[in-house]
Amino acid sequence: MLPRDDLLVQRLMRHPVLAGVYERAWRPALGWALLGFDLDHLRHEKELASAALRLAPGQVVLDLACGPGNFTATFAEAVAPAGLAVGVDLSAPMLDRARRDNAHPRAAYLRGDATDLPFPDGSFDAVGCYAALYLIPDPWAAFAELVRVLRPGGRLALMASRSSPHALVRPVQARALGLSGLRMFGPDEFTDRLRAAGFTEVTRELRGVAQYVAGTAPA
Numbered sequence: 001m002l003p004r005d006d007l008l009v010q011r012l013m014r015h016p017v018l019a020g021v022y023e024r025a026w027r028p029a030l031g032w033a034l035l036g037f038d039l040d041h042l043r044h045e046k047e048l049a050s051a052a053l054r055l056a057p058g059q060v061v062l063d064l065a066c067g068p069g070n071f072t073a074t075f076a077e078a079v080a081p082a083g084l085a086v087g088v089d090l091s092a093p094m095l096d097r098a099r100r101d102n103a104h105p106r107a108a109y110l111r112g113d114a115t116d117l118p119f120p121d122g123s124f125d126a127v128g129c130y131a132a133l134y135l136i137p138d139p140w141a142a143f144a145e146l147v148r149v150l151r152p153g154g155r156l157a158l159m160a161s162r163s164s165p166h167a168l169v170r171p172v173q174a175r176a177l178g179l180s181g182l183r184m185f186g187p188d189e190f191t192d193r194l195r196a197a198g199f200t201e202v203t204r205e206l207r208g209v210a211q212y213v214a215g216t217a218p219a
């Protein structure tokens, strides 16, 4: 059964009004703030994600917590004409928007829980998860699922929050965001886990209060 929790951000993500404005207004505004007001990076974020995932025609890629499919359609274009981009999200209104606004012959959208994916081990050539792990109540279960469904030698890329480098700011930040259900991750939390799982070519880029992490699964 799909979980329904009561965190403020989770409730927002299930709201049809937010789903309707997410791609054109909410995500650009939030992304801009998260990335330290770097408009140029924001403009190229999807192409940079495709490059981090090293997408190529014919591949099968997972876009976990795809929202209205704003990254999925770009991924579908990168793996066309024979590949497939699979967007998974918990929110039915987000998926309705994805099917309407980001339909693509090589994209499929499906409702599912990031912490319990309906795919066998090693199903995907690449797995991406953008702007979502910080609002999932058990992000490490979702992270473990990303790793599980990735094939040996496949690419993983994600964007998540990162806690302030200032020790005095961190508790305030964690408390303020905790009220809304958002979580801040330490700058080494993802990279350490990937390396411990045997990933190679692990990279991390810090921007504003966001981090982009990528790596290659052990062969």
Ligand SMILES: C[S@@+](CC[C@H](N)C(=O)[O-])C[C@H]1O[C@@H](n2cnc3c(N)ncnc32)[C@H](O)[C@@H]1O
Residues within 6 Å of the ligand: 013, 014, 027, 064, 065, 066, 067, 068, 070, 071, 088, 089, 090, 091, 094, 112, 113, 114, 115, 129, 130, 131, 132, 135, 136
């Ligand atoms: C901020 S949106 C990110 C959408 C898109 N990836 C992006 O970068 O703009 C976060 C998405 O995570 C989804 N989500 C939250 N918890 C989830 C879960 N347990 N399983 C799958 N999706 C989840 C929400 O429904 C929402 O669509």
